[in-house]
Amino acid sequence: xxxxxxxxxxxxxxxxxxxxxxxxxxxxxxxxxxxxxxxxxxxxxxxxxxxxxxxxxxxxxxxxxxxxxxxxxxxxxxxxxxxxxxxxxxxxxxxxxxxxxxxxxxxxxxxxxxxxxxxxx
Amino acid sequence: xxxxxxxxxxxxxxxxxxxxxxxxxxxxxxxxxxxxxxxxxxxxxxxxxxxxxxxxxxxxxxxxxxxxxxxxxxxxxxxxxxxxxxxxxxxxxxxxxxxxxxxxxxxxxxxx
Numbered sequence: 001x002x003x004x005x006x007x008x009x010x011x012x013x014x015x016x017x018x019x020x021x022x023x024x025x026x027x028x029x030x031x032x033x034x035x036x037x038x039x040x041x042x043x044x045x046x047x048x049x050x051x052x053x054x055x056x057x058x059x060x061x062x063x064x065x066x067x068x069x070x071x072x073x074x075x076x077x078x079x080x081x082x083x084x085x086x087x088x089x090x091x092x093x094x095x096x097x098x099x100x101x102x103x104x105x106x107x108x109x110x111x112x113x114x115x116x117x118x119x120x121x
Numbered sequence: 122x123x124x125x126x127x128x129x130x131x132x133x134x135x136x137x138x139x140x141x142x143x144x145x146x147x148x149x150x151x152x153x154x155x156x157x158x159x160x161x162x163x164x165x166x167x168x169x170x171x172x173x174x175x176x177x178x179x180x181x182x183x184x185x186x187x188x189x190x191x192x193x194x195x196x197x198x199x200x201x202x203x204x205x206x207x208x209x210x211x212x213x214x215x216x217x218x219x220x221x222x223x224x225x226x227x228x229x230x231x232x233x
Contacts, residue, residue: 004164110214110221
């Protein structure tokens with residue numbers, strides 16, 4: 001399957017600082033990437049849809065000025081948590097939509113990164 | 122909007138037995154239904170998917186069935202192994218390009 005990487009895998013930061021998380025599609029170009037947040041033993045909560053070359057679309061209740069998303073290229077999207085607070089501590093996961101169709105495969109496959117564990121102290 | 126419900130929330134089976142996880146969806150426009158496996162501390166991994174023009178799809182020990190009329194789809198794992206233990210999520214989407222709506226997850230434990 002396709003590969004999506006995230007960096008860092010784990011980060012601890014102090015309250016009030018900003019943290020940037022990178023999401024890369026390693027072997028395909030992704031015009032659309034998603035950012036999710038996951039609480040322990042819970043499902044994935046979509047935060048925003050990131051489209052290459054345009055502004056991200058944020059879900060209701062997600063502060064766009066706090067969670068800055070930049071989809072600078074077809075293989076890279078970044079999420080910056082600004083002025084982080086302890087309540088921002090969570091598991092952040094990105095995903096990328098693999099476009100195009102190969103024989104026998106769905107053209108709409110969503111591949112997830114390994115996640116980033118953010119802890120704000 | 123779409124609403125995806127998933128049952129059961131937890132499931133324990135003996136190694137070698139089958140496991141079945143069921144999901145229902147509400148939006149008849151949804152046409153793509155993937156299943157993901159998530160191991161502890163990792164991102165979800167796509168294990169199988171089905172499109173609305175197909176009723177069943179199988180990949181080795183894993184199969185997915187779809188009933189469009191009833192708006193439900195199921196994941197079937199046969200001959201379960203301890204390494205199948207994980208959290209499984211179903212999802213529904215109206216493709217192309219739209220967001221995915223996830224079920225609440227099923228924690229599967231395969232007892233050796």
